[in-house]
Amino acid sequence: MSLFIQTYEEWLHRNIVEEDNPRRRELLEKGLTHSTYEFLRLCWYPSIGNLDNLHPEWEVRDMKNAVRYLDLAYMPGGAKGCIEIQDYRSHARDIGVTRFKDLCMKHSMLALDDWTILPIAYLSIVEEPKVCRQLILAFIGKFISTSLSSDLDWAEAETLRFARRFMHSFSAVEIADHLRLSDRHTRRVLHGLVERNLLMVTNRKQRYRTYQLATESVEVSSLTGVCKI
Numbered sequence: 001m002s003l004f005i006q007t008y009e010e011w012l013h014r015n016i017v018e019e020d021n022p023r024r025r026e027l028l029e030k031g032l033t034h035s036t037y038e039f040l041r042l043c044w045y046p047s048i049g050n051l052d053n054l055h056p057e058w059e060v061r062d063m064k065n066a067v068r069y070l071d072l073a074y075m076p077g078g079a080k081g082c083i084e085i086q087d088y089r090s091h092a093r094d095i096g097v098t099r100f101k102d103l104c105m106k107h108s109m110l111a112l113d114d115w116t117i118l119p120i121a122y123l124s125i126v127e128e129p130k131v132c133r134q135l136i137l138a139f140i141g142k143f144i145s146t147s148l149s150s151d152l153d154w155a156e157a158e159t160l161r162f163a164r165r166f167m168h169s170f171s172a173v174e175i176a177d178h179l180r181l182s183d184r185h186t187r188r189v190l191h192g193l194v195e196r197n198l199l200m201v202t203n204r205k206q207r208y209r210t211y212q213l214a215t216e217s218v219e220v221s222s223l224t225g226v227c228k229i
Contacts, residue, residue, distance in 0.1 A: 169210040
């Protein structure tokens with residue numbers, strides 16, 4: 001049995017036995033959808049290393065007091081993050097007008113109730129899992145604090161914080177302007193972070209080189225809830 005399967009089964013069982021609501025417990029006992037399982041297996045677990053603070057089939061009430069379920073709720077310390085897995089067959093190609101309106105209303109209700117929503121297409125999970133992992137890291141960054149290794153100087157630490165806040169890649173010019181350092185000094189900082197596998201080069205053209213946070217550089221502590229870069 002793989003470590004993920006063991007972690008997944010223990011996590012799902014724990015959610016079932018701790019649930020007092022018979023409606024949600026019945027849903028969980030039926031098992032999660034294939035798309036949700038694949039999201040956890042291919043994207044979430046490889047990025048985070050655990051399933052802590054995730055609650056499958058989480059029940060919420062809308063403005064009409066009707067019950068709705070979230071594919072996954074991410075709630076560290078009472079935060080409100082919602083992950084919705086969008087299957088192409090049910091959410092796009094074959095979706096009817098009524099279902100489409102209801103889906104939009106659901107997302108509107110969640111946004112107005114201060115939920116941060118992360119919709120993920122099933123096709124992205126199976127075809128672009130690395131992109132999904134970057135999305136996950138940016139998503140959890142909205143809820144947990146960030147600490148940095150003490151062996152980084154202030155410019156290196158601030159460069160990583162800058163990279164952590166954005167999904168898109170950035171240029172040496174952008175970070176030099178942010179740090180208020182010379183172009184030469186900034187490039188030394190970037191080169192050192194790339195050598196340590198904390199940043200990765202996303203465009204290798206010398207004149208227009210761009211950078212992004214390396215996925216492998218992020219470790220999330222299941223004990224403290226702190227994202228360590």
